[in-house]
Amino acid sequence: MSGHLTRSQRLDELPYTRKHNKLLMGSGVGWALDAMDIGLISFIMAALASEWQLSSTELSFLGSVGFVGMALGASLGGLLADRIGRRQVFALTLLIYGVATGLSALSTGLVMLIALRFIVGLGLGAELPVASTLVSEFAPRKIRGRVVVALESFWAVGWLAAALIGFFIVPMDNGWRWALALGAVPAAWSMVIRFGLPESVRFLEGKGRHNEAEQVVSKFEEAAGVTVRDEDKAPDAPLQAGAKVTKRELFGPRFRTRTIALWLTWFGINFAYYGAFIWLPTLLSSEGGMNLRDSFEFTLYMTLAQLPGYLAAAILVEVWGRRPTLVTFLGGSMVGAAAFALAPTLAASIAPGDDGAAYAIALTAGCVLSFFNLGAWGALYAITPEVYPTAMRAGGAGAATAFGRIAAMAAPLVVPLIVGAAGRATLFAVLGAMFAMAMVAAWFLPEYTDQALDEV
Template structure:
């Protein structure tokens, strides 16, 4: 018989998929909005609090320390207690912490709260992409995940709009901007009660009735008749059933037996079969984080340092940010045409060229043109990266595998904002973006070594 995961893979894209994508995407956009806002807050605080470049770099970096820890813990928890539960919890954590950061009385309080914000932000991203990838039909799975990542551009544009219209309004404009960050806390309820749990996760934990119900809901949405009998599920479910799990469901022992089986069959991301792809994925994550966050967290402040006032620098940043949307759109189309690996490598290579050009730009026109090219290629690369990550691992380690790669990448996002003032002093903007270009090149080379997963079922790893 056809398994539940095969039944999901064979469905067309339905309103249930659209609801899941939109619900997860809004959470993703709110995440991006929070990350983007800090770049505008930094530029404002440099003026209002007279902060040094070192102090600003710590405000920019401390959130990524939390994101590194959150990404690793979030992935592990997603494999333990479920994708949806962790997704909702992360929104609640970073939403409340961002709202509290608006009340900061000094730099120390702001840094502590930004660390807590980072914990939630870091945990959310790999968990959301894993949840969506496990429901998306196989033939368009990569495209669906890139569209999910495209919500990042929506969130960053929201941050740019808030930065342009709210932050410059007065000494407390940055506080009102951060107060908007309370929205994700309320949206956590939508995630918790409005989105389904991963069928693959439910099967791995022995919760077969829930898994079957969700699959049938998606089939009903597509107008597809379910099979007369419940289909056999995943490898974990079949083994658990053989051991007598199904018979023991009413006594409450099924989940524990399924959990024991899952623990016994979990494959390490550093096993001989997976370690090459894990290593390459970690290099890509490191390179793209280093260059993206080093550039975009500092972008408004760099423009201010070049003589532009807050309003003008924020306006340039808004224009540059708009180029993220077509970058995602093109990547979403190409990823099912060229495949994941080539699309990722090409967009990383384009990012390297754009970063080099930005470092040489010295007029408003060239700054905007090179910045838009960097936005286009860099965010397209992000979309491809989030699409390929969950496809590299089996169900029992998918959350932890993608989370560990994201956590390693966050190390680069911690280092980069701290290094920007040092590199500026040593060689100016040209040196800063030359280093970022080199990091993109290394990431592109690593991307070419990843296995191609286009059209392959998630379990076929």
């Protein structure tokens, strides 16, 4: 390295090291635990529909209330992370939702469970955009997108854990309580997050805490075996009052187009994903003729298709770029949703009366949907932290995430209405239309592959 390098530039040019891996694993395990929590509710809804004799309306509120909290948590968590730091907010949110999930296992009725699911959503909604922001600000420039997609891939691990718990534990007597009790694990993990991970260098510099920022960068350089002479280091930039971008500028001339595009992308993918996956086990058992255990098994197989989807996206975000990868995977998700909608018709045409063929066709369509949908999520999380500059990165990402959670909140409420009025095929046609909207919006996002975050 030569020339006057800022700390951010020094981080950008480092090779991937064990320090990066520790950050990725520490954030990723928290991410997986989050996915496990959200995934479990889809299985628990199916179990409680029978055990508590809940109506579709009651199930809708149970499925959506967590997203109400997530919408609020995403917005507040992002703003708070820009004020007090990424690491602190990450740990606090893990603690909040971990404790609330554990307490949910003791719920004596629907009202108590709904109230606790709202608190769970507060913590969960704030954690996700903060974690992706923290990881993106440390990742080496040339593989930043790949590292963020790798972080997102932990979601598939968590959802797979939820599917396994749903398959083996939830069908047992009081199995849903044992499943929720496992959600207390994040409470302990929050302490590891708080004391084991570094704070964002860009955040520290923005707050004038240059000595702390230098210590963090030096540790990463030491792990990479890199030494930078003092004369090659850029001097500390003085703080400038009023220099930071205000949240009002999200819709100002500079950021309006990217903000609208980002929000619509988040809205479409949230509605389609949670509209499908939160209700899927219940729909398969009530509308698809499967028993509870078979519906859980079907969902488990679909979940396995998420892992190669993430892997493909992790490679392509650096080869094709963030935006082309996101658009392509959203298009594939649209095709998967359409195929799932047409699966019964295709089965009746190809092998009428053959239940095995009908199952195979539906599962294939579901796996296509799962593969492309989760790959699209990975690309979206890679591009989102790059849309805004450091001063508003977590806040901007949190605002987009919060807007998406409105769709996640609405989807569980709307799904039974669509199914009741027009059937499951129409539901997945609507979900395909949401993917199409997100795909069009994503074309208007900026492309910053292989560029430093400071150039945004």
